[in-house]
Amino acid sequence: MKKLFSVILFFIFCSGFSQINSNDQVVYLDSLKRIGTLDNYQYLRVVKEYHLKKDRYDVAVYYKSGKIQMRATTTNKDILKLEGSAIYFFENGNRKKIVNYINNKPIGKEFEWYENGKIKSEIENLQGDQVGSEITKIIQYWDENNIQHVVDGEGEYTEKEENYSAISKGSVKNNLKEGVWIGNSSRYKINFTEKFINGRLISGKSIDSLGNEINYDKIIVEPIPKKGMQHFYNHISKSFRIPNYINNTVHGTLYFTFTIKKNGEIGDISVLNKDEFGLSEIAIKIIKNYKEWSIGYFRGIPIDQSFYLPITLK
Structure with a gap:
């Protein structure tokens, strides 16, 4: 019986700390942690004992240099759903962040450091009463010169959102964002002003590079199928058929990445493990x-x- 997909790499990283074994899965990731290729990868993700059936899997991400970037556990070996404590590292080996996850969401205390090893912040992530209502308590915060700006939940805080190249500053009262916060995103070339009450966003306004003003009440809105994710999954399930002549000879999982463009179109569709039968x-x-x-x-x-989409063949 042929196995459709098996990306197992045997090598020792240049730092010489670990060897991948036959039960592990290794995946190339690009600079944005999307599924990549040997030509464009910046990180490697390793899921330990991938081919065994387990409730949780140890997962690690490494810089291209072989240095550790993250260690955690996941309840899903294909689309990472972090559970429990995760620790992140700078490439120089210093700790960057320690986060606790429940069902892939940060919950509880979170500590962060600067690359030189000095403490940056202590915050606490609280679960809200509904989706999207999570609250972050800001407890302590120091700048890069080790000057403390938030003391026991009171002061001025600087927040960085690495995924969006954004930075914002504002006041903290009773551990929560309060009043007017001002920031910018170099990636999207916008300046923005937001108003918070008791840690909750009340209103926001962005100004783009052309001077256009856009009002919003949510920082992130993810693209979704207009008829729901289940409708999309059903579309894949109903439309995808394995030809009878190979139906009992292949098994495994195809891994796809694609982009929902800002004009609503699907683009940049690629497959990590192109098969020999044309199924991909x-x-x-x-x-x-x-x-x-x-x-x-x-x-x-x-x-x-x-988006990252695995399609399992049965």
């Missing part, structure tokens, strides 16, 4: 033919956003 090309056409998507937004600005 069939799946790409099926994904591309699904048109009904609502676009994503960052602070009111339409943005491209990537």
Whole structure:
């Protein structure tokens, strides 16, 4: 019986700390942690004992240099769903962040450091009573010169959002964002002003590079199928058929990445593990033919956003 997919690499990283074994899975990631290739990868993700059936899997991400970037556990070995404590590192080996996850969401105390090893912040992530209502308590914060600006939940805080190249500053009262916060995103070329009451965003306004003003009440709006994710999954399931002549000879998982463009179109569809039977090309056409998507937004600005889709063959 042929196995469709097996990306197992045997090598020792240049730092010489570990060897990948036959039960592990290694995946190339690009600079944005999307599925990449040997030509463009900046990180490697390793899921330990991938081919065993387990409730949780140890997962690690390494810089291209071989230095550790993250260690955690996941309840899903294909699309990471972090559970428990995760620790992140700078490439020089110093700790960057310690976060606790429940069902892939940061919950509880979170500590962060600067690259020189000095403490940066202590915050606490609280679960809200509904999706999107999570609250972050800001407890302590120091700048890069080790000057403390938030003391026991009171002061001025600087927040960085690495995924969006954004930085914002504002007041903290009773551990929560309060009043007017001002920031910018170099990636999307916007300046923004936001108003918070008791840690909750009340209103926001972005100004783009052309001077256009956009009002919003959510910082992130993810693109979703207009008829729901389940409708999209059903479309894949109903449309994808393995030809009878190979139906009992292949098994495994195809891994796809694609982007929902800011104009609502699907683009940049690629497959990590192209198969010899043409099944990946069939799946790409099926994904591309699904048109009904609502676009994503960052602070009111339409943005491209990537998706990761495994298709398991049975």
